Amino acid sequence: MLFAAGFGTRMGELTRDTPKPLLKVAGKTLLDRTLELTTVIAAERTIVNAHYHHQKVAEHLKGTGVQVSIELPDILETGGGLRNALPLLGDGPVFTSNTDAVWHGPNPFEMLRDAWRPDDMDALLLCLPKENAIGHKGTGDFVLNEVGQIRRGPGVVYSGVQILKTGGLADIAETSFSLNVLWDKMCASGRLYGLTYPGKWCDVGSPEGLQLAEGLLEAKDV
Template structure:
């Protein structure tokens, strides 16, 4: 088993209900930001990281074609959506047994490639997961206090401080200890935290979660400022 990730799991199965009419006829990853589909912004980050796999569920046909012509392997979750943990476990035959990158497909990044930062910082001897975390002051359009507290030694605990940016490296062994077919990766994170092996990497740039229609304009403004 390889100790370093050689595959990327893209989560693209969600319903995108907060996007309202924008997802009436298409899945959320196909929504355009700065003239490019959200999923293509995510794909740009994966170059050079290995095999890319995506899970699909809501209105999958258009997205499946869009991804497969770019060399992405897809899995359609049916009849039910499996959430992040169940979706990752379902994709393991394509991803392999080692640690993998996982990434959400609804965030825009302005700064260094978060996948490359993770790859350089990953230490499988001391980490079961390494999450890219964005200080709240560097988030765009995010009103919360954060998902985690990031300690000086890089360990994560639940609490305010930094926002999980939706990209990580994670070991997949514990997926087989969960009986439910559909479950969140939060279950694995809690197990890893209890063992002192849930870690975070502070992102030096800016980040925008395009989780609602207003996030499109915010992300486009962030990108425009970044490229000036």
């Protein structure tokens, strides 16, 4: 499940007529870059949600085999959007990913797949040390303990990619809600885990982020 429904307001004029996932970095859209990374896991199906300029997202994906979950009339946030797409996704654990980042290092989806332990985990979030999170401002999102369980606090930065069991979504009353609601429940039961990414990652949420991402990709090609 790739999240592509947001308004991209920090991009200003760049997203006035174009959804952020269709902005290009080094000649390729952010959405296509994320889709390319997912090929390593050979998912049974791939869903992209869409709201803002949803017609353009659907047109871009036409003929690819990727299904689009359109959110209308209201945007549903990450939790509501994932729950809305469950009829397309099925009942098993899912990978979810934002579509506004570029990577320099191992494939993030492959790392999560290899570290996933469903007997112990309800979610496994890929995180980064702050110094490897290019363009990210803040003190971090989570603290990891010695076995990888995570709790809220200043520390590592969530990368936007995870494996998640979806059963708990049915117990949330709101229609539009963040996945943070589900994470908090998993954290309370000791089943929210994190994995540290060893490479670099760039948040492409602003025009400055686009420039930083171009620089990261240029460094990767050297």
